[in-house]
Amino acid sequence: MMATLASLGATAPWWAWPLALFIACFFLGIVAVPAGVGGGVLFVPIIAGFFPFHLDFVRGAGLLVALAGALSAGPRLLEGGLANLRLALPFALVSSISSIGGALLGLSLPTAIVQTALGVLILGILLLMARAKNSEIPRVDAPDVLSQTLQLHGVFRDGSSGREIEWRAHRTPLGLFLFVFIGIIAGMFGLGAGWANVPALNLVMGIPLKVAAGTSSFIISPAAALVYLNEGALLPMIAAPSVIGMMLGARVGGYVLNIVRASVIRRLVMALMLFAGIRALAKGLGVWN
């Protein structure tokens, strides 16, 4: 299949790859929503693995895809109380600063090293997705001092039960520390960070799962995307069809969620990630080019 794709890359008209990219992103957008993963974590390994674009451009577009998805869903989440601005702001600041470092590191390392590390990371994320048991409404006995100072608490109405649920955060310093690393990884590999943000907010800081998932999109920092823009790693012909395709697909994904079991889609996405992770690893190690 790889030989076929490579020969297509050499002979196809210029519009073939952007069109294929748009179609691929449309389908990634459809499955990303029901599977509960951000677009970036699917986009980067799959597009880097099977399209002829350099990893720099794929990571730049990956950050943009993750950001666009978060921005378009953001207003509804904020107004519905499923995202909390107060909770997002301190963590967004920390991950912004570290994501700049991650972006600069990712753009200065040799491509093969980043590609190999991407494969390892995707397989690690897959393991996290398979094993992490998020807690719907974690128990928080006592908020820490920093959480009290920042007033990291709130109320949200759970749509499925109709109940109003109060929440508060604990272990805030540990959470901030974790977000330093999450920002570095997000900036380095061009991934959105929902896969790490949600467990950090939910399992470490005791934020209810729905609030953690909603707030997570506001912690995806645009700072790394600005670094990629400055470094010439945002190519219009790659970034625009990716963003448009993913946004349209995500709209359809919202409907798919109502008719297909989320667990089926989640398994499909995990199989895709396994394949893409192995491909990224093999490409980085030079055994499957």
Added chain:
Amino acid sequence: MELTVQSLAPQQRYARWLRWSTRLSVALLVLGYAAYVSGLLPAHVPIENLPQLWSLPAGRFLQETGVKPGWGWASFLPNGDMVVLAAIALLISTSILCLAAVIPLFRQRGERLFVGICILQILVLALAGSGLFSVR
């Protein structure tokens, strides 16, 4: 523990600004991209040359196309590819606008800590966008 209407005000204002700034920048992105690929706007990098260039690292791509790192691309406006980049820059910068919009509300409520966090975040984003941090 109870959330008051006042405490939700910054969140509601952020949501409003986010909605309109995102809609505007996505609309510009779609229109700019349509004008770029249809040839309505000329391209700085000829579209038919892209398949030979998009497999190069970003640094080599800049060298080959004569675009300087940082905001060098802006000097090639209004070429179609650069109009798309401008729309992307706007999309990335929407949160700066939203943060600036909520600062007065946090200030009115005497929440100096959150005023500081918003200002710091705007500074970080401005620094990231300034091109001061570079690997080239």
